[in-house]
Amino acid sequence: MKRRTLLAGAALSAPVAWASGSVNQLRWLSDERIDIGRVALILAQEFRPALDVEAYSKQLDALVTAVRSKLDGATDPVKRTLAMRDVLFRENGFQYDHHPLARENQRNYLLDGILDTKKGICVTMPLLYVAVGQRLGYPVHIVCVPDHLFVRYVHRDFPELNIETTSGGKYFSDADYIRRNGVTSIGLRSGCYMRPLSYREQLGLLMTANAFVYAMSDTPKCLEYLKASLLLTPRRAETYEQISAIHQAYAKVTKGEESSRHAEASKAMMRKAFELGYVAIENVRNAGGIRAE
Numbered sequence: 001m002k003r004r005t006l007l008a009g010a011a012l013s014a015p016v017a018w019a020s021g022s023v024n025q026l027r028w029l030s031d032e033r034i035d036i037g038r039v040a041l042i043l044a045q046e047f048r049p050a051l052d053v054e055a056y057s058k059q060l061d062a063l064v065t066a067v068r069s070k071l072d073g074a075t076d077p078v079k080r081t082l083a084m085r086d087v088l089f090r091e092n093g094f095q096y097d098h099h100p101l102a103r104e105n106q107r108n109y110l111l112d113g114i115l116d117t118k119k120g121i122c123v124t125m126p127l128l129y130v131a132v133g134q135r136l137g138y139p140v141h142i143v144c145v146p147d148h149l150f151v152r153y154v155h156r157d158f159p160e161l162n163i164e165t166t167s168g169g170k171y172f173s174d175a176d177y178i179r180r181n182g183v184t185s186i187g188l189r190s191g192c193y194m195r196p197l198s199y200r201e202q203l204g205l206l207m208t209a210n211a212f213v214y215a216m217s218d219t220p221k222c223l224e225y226l227k228a229s230l231l232l233t234p235r236r237a238e239t240y241e242q243i244s245a246i247h248q249a250y251a252k253v254t255k256g257e258e259s260s261r262h263a264e265a266s267k268a269m270m271r272k273a274f275e276l277g278y279v280a281i282e283n284v285r286n287a288g289g290i291r292a293e
Helices: 019-028 036-044 051-073 077-091 112-118 124-135 174-178 185-190 199-214 220-232 237-253 256-275 281-287
Strands: 139-145 149-153 162-163 170-172
Touching: 019 036, 019 139, 019 256, 036 051, 036 112, 036 124, 036 199, 051 077, 077 124, 077 149, 112 124, 124 139, 124 149, 124 199, 139 199, 149 170, 162 174, 199 220, 199 237, 220 237, 237 256
Parallel strands: none
Antiparallel strands: 139 149, 149 162, 162 170
């Protein structure tokens, strides 16, 4: 989600109290009780109430079975990740969506979308990989860098086995991401970037994906999703920046004390973002970024 597009096309209205039972219940799940694929599908039901969670879950299970059938019980991380590469990207054809408006497409932020179209972006492609890998029992986790997400296979013998899902499962080193995505020393020290996220933190990321979709039509709900995500991912600089953008927009359309409150809230959120090592999109572009293929 990006400051320049977060509120694109949205009509601003006053913030409201949030009441979403299923999401409030998800927030309290412990790490060991979170199935990333299932919670992603439950969150997608916010936009497609008739979505059949079990049917899509079975699609994930079919991918799990396909990967497992290639390994004959092998536990070597390289063999496992190569099997994942074959099943997801070569045999099933999951690929990056290169359409110019891909980042404005709601379906590119939801797990059912990538399962239906076999196209996604750096939100749903790592999500799909982790959803399958977790069910296989693999220690795979999403990692954040400025303007991008990738996957890491966490294993003592492979400290830098990073998997770039937008490039067909290629491996990149930590140094590649730090250099090419403009990660700062502040971002490394704070744990904002280059750290494998727990499943609770990954659930927080899923909430920010929902926030982006709501930003297209329902700004108050977008804001509440972002705030809720901070309970799970308090070290994510981009979320503070996105909340800042919304308060800044409200400051422009309100008056008097209300406008001042939003302006101060916007400044406070940006201060927190920079304290965590926030990197602006323009700086990521200047650094080069890991590019999807």
